[in-house]
Amino acid sequence: MKRSYYNFVIMINNNIFLYYNSFSSSYLLVNSIRNKLFHNNTEHLERIIEHDSKFYEILKTNGFIINSDIDERSILKFEYLKRHYSDSVYEITIIPTMDCNLKCWYCIEKHVKNSSMKEDIVKEIVNHIEVKYDNAPFKQLLLSFFGGEPLLKLKNVVIPSITEISKISKSKHFDLMLAFTTNGTVITEEFLNTIRNIQTSFQITLDGNKDLHNSIRHYKSNKYGSYNTIIKSLHAIRKNLTKYRLVIRINYNDKVLLQLNDLIDELAFLDKSKTEFYLMKIFQVDEEAINRNYLQAACEYIRNNGFIVKTNTILKRKSHICNSDNYNQIIINYDGNIYKCAARDLTKKNSVGILINNGTVELNLTKLAERITIDIPPMCSCCNLFPSCPGICSQDLLERKPVCFLKRIKMTKEDFILHSFNHETANQEIVC
Numbered sequence: 001m002k003r004s005y006y007n008f009v010i011m012i013n014n015n016i017f018l019y020y021n022s023f024s025s026s027y028l029l030v031n032s033i034r035n036k037l038f039h040n041n042t043e044h045l046e047r048i049i050e051h052d053s054k055f056y057e058i059l060k061t062n063g064f065i066i067n068s069d070i071d072e073r074s075i076l077k078f079e080y081l082k083r084h085y086s087d088s089v090y091e092i093t094i095i096p097t098m099d100c101n102l103k104c105w106y107c108i109e110k111h112v113k114n115s116s117m118k119e120d121i122v123k124e125i126v127n128h129i130e131v132k133y134d135n136a137p138f139k140q141l142l143l144s145f146f147g148g149e150p151l152l153k154l155k156n157v158v159i160p161s162i163t164e165i166s167k168i169s170k171s172k173h174f175d176l177m178l179a180f181t182t183n184g185t186v187i188t189e190e191f192l193n194t195i196r197n198i199q200t201s202f203q204i205t206l207d208g209n210k211d212l213h214n215s216i217r218h219y220k221s222n223k224y225g226s227y228n229t230i231i232k233s234l235h236a237i238r239k240n241l242t243k244y245r246l247v248i249r250i251n252y253n254d255k256v257l258l259q260l261n262d263l264i265d266e267l268a269f270l271d272k273s274k275t276e277f278y279l280m281k282i283f284q285v286d287e288e289a290i291n292r293n294y295l296q297a298a299c300e301y302i303r304n305n306g307f308i309v310k311t312n313t314i315l316k317r318k319s320h321i322c323n324s325d326n327y328n329q330i331i332i333n334y335d336g337n338i339y340k341c342a343a344r345d346l347t348k349k350n351s352v353g354i355l356i357n358n359g360t361v362e363l364n365l366t367k368l369a370e371r372i373t374i375d376i377p378p379m380c381s382c383c384n385l386f387p388s389c390p391g392i393c394s395q396d397l398l399e400r401k402p403v404c405f406l407k408r409i410k411m412t413k414e415d416f417i418l419h420s421f422n423h424e425t426a427n428q429e430i431v432c
Helices: 032-040 048-063 072-084 120-135 150-172 189-195 210-216 227-238 260-269 292-304 367-372 394-399 406-407 413-425
Strands: 006-012 016-021 026-031 089-094 101-102 140-145 174-183 199-205 216-220 245-250 275-281 309-310 330-333 338-339 353-356 359-363
Touching: 006 413, 016 032, 016 413, 026 048, 026 338, 032 048, 048 353, 089 120, 089 359, 120 150, 120 353, 120 359, 120 367, 150 174, 150 275, 174 292, 189 227, 210 216, 210 227, 210 260, 227 260, 245 260, 260 292, 275 292, 292 309, 292 413, 359 367, 367 394, 406 413
Parallel strands: 089 140, 089 330, 140 174, 174 199, 199 245, 245 275, 275 309
Antiparallel strands: 006 016, 016 026, 101 216, 330 338, 338 353, 353 359
16 A cells, blocks of 8 residues: 555644545544554555554545555546547537626626627537537537627527527437526526526626625616626526526625625525535736635635535546537637637637538637647646646646646645635534
8 A cells, every 4th residue: 555646734733634635535634643643654554554443444445545556647647538538528608699788897708799699600500519419429418608698699599599409409319408607687588498498507696795796797788787687587597497506606806705795695595405606706806915814704604504605626536627628619609610718819810610501610620639639737747736726727828838726826735725625624524
């Protein structure tokens, strides 16, 4: 047996140590006696059995000690490649418009007024899905809608495309899942009826209590706040749908964090088994300008009200790929141009292809290969936090010298693990 390469031991106080393994995503709170036993037998781990066989089994079960012939790094690389080239899931993001009905001061999207996907492109998307399945069958289609505000085009893009694609999924026998990133202001009964029997996820933003939210996220046309409309939409989702997941996104600075309690109280009607909160720092606000005590208190209040809350925390072991890095994924803009990443301007320069007649996607293989074949930086692959770190996206690797995720959020590995432990393990007993 040997120690895992991905172990962390962090002293909480003189008597308690936090053990974390980024490969198995396991936490343990260990007393000083057991910590000393583990530390003193690094080269002869089996000796732990003689003194504390239960502790030995806990370490083994949670991946802190592993068989000597296991190569954890090779396993991670295999998982990375497996997901990278998997064809079991096909992911399409449709952008019906780059226009939006709200004006939020921090928005970084370049909106295109009156932009709209035409009927012939909608038909070609439907054709493409059928052609794609016939040529390379997949088990699941993840169909996402993004923008701009995608639901501004409910009647001529969203509802018609879902209706036709749903028919194809039934005839071809693949699972259809929907995802909407929406501001929640144009959700209609017709729309909810269309998606009623399809597994659906929503990401909808609310930035603090009513007054604060309305000062940030208001309509372009009249500067009226959007808060009441979004609350009504959330009630409608809760009432009309059963097969859904809901993410309430909160873009925060200190002011937002201090105003969250009223919002959480207002959202008590939401189904806690289907809802989670995602707190994301406003892009234009420096990390050092955030009071971590405010963030901690906000997360605790959300958890104490029975909801899951996520912020910058470590991930369960994954394959370090953004969806955009998967081969079997495309973004179709309203004009028919194809992209891989929605976090950059949808310009001709960034396009990797185009949707043409008969449902064919014509790809620029040079651009595609440049992204798909990019290597994980050694600074990441050799890091003992690598299996659970959000990592560096391929778009950043293509554009600039890689910068460690922890440097961007200005935290040490140990601080990041402690931060995540406090957020992920509330009300759980993890003592050995």
